[in-house]
Amino acid sequence: MKKILIINGPNLNLLGRREPDIYGYDTMEQSLARLREKYPSLPIEYFQSNHEGAIIDRIHAVGFDTDLYAGIVLNAGAYTHTSLAIADAISAISLPVVEVHISNVSSREPIRHTSLISPVCRGVIAGFGMDSYRLAIESLL
Numbered sequence: 001m002k003k004i005l006i007i008n009g010p011n012l013n014l015l016g017r018r019e020p021d022i023y024g025y026d027t028m029e030q031s032l033a034r035l036r037e038k039y040p041s042l043p044i045e046y047f048q049s050n051h052e053g054a055i056i057d058r059i060h061a062v063g064f065d066t067d068l069y070a071g072i073v074l075n076a077g078a079y080t081h082t083s084l085a086i087a088d089a090i091s092a093i094s095l096p097v098v099e100v101h102i103s104n105v106s107s108r109e110p111i112r113h114t115s116l117i118s119p120v121c122r123g124v125i126a127g128f129g130m131d132s133y134r135l136a137i138e139s140l141l
């Protein structure tokens with residue numbers, strides 16, 4: 001079975017502690033354990049960085065490996081709303097990328113209503129809490 005790469009952007013290393021009223025109490029490690037339990041034969045890789053360039057480097061590193069990867073699940077955090085560079089990286093690669101948000105960004109502050117990456121992603125899943133990651137994986141299987 002091909003792999004899925006989940007990439008989380010800035011501040012998502014703080015899940016479980018960060019604004020739990022918005023992002024919940026689960027850590028990413030707990031959510032990953034649940035996903036791996038649900039899909040035992042699916043290799044799920046995980047990468048998190050608070051640095052835009054590191055996220056781009058990782059997208060480049062796997063982005064043409066269509067033999068090994070089914071796709072990328074990307075929660076770019078606040079870079080969603082600002083990073084033309086990440087959008088360009090997504091455009092450049094061959095793998096499909098699904099944009100994910102834990103919160104419903106459309107119901108939050110207006111600045112979060114704009115995504116620079118949505119136009120170059122296969123689709124967007126937002127607002128289902130940590131289950132957004134599972135729904136994104138489903139869309140790539």
Ligand code: DQA
Nearest residue numbers: 011075077078101102103112
């Ligand atoms: C987020 C939404 C973004 O607006 C925010 O900057 C994040 C998390 C989400 O998962 O809901 O860091 O991507």
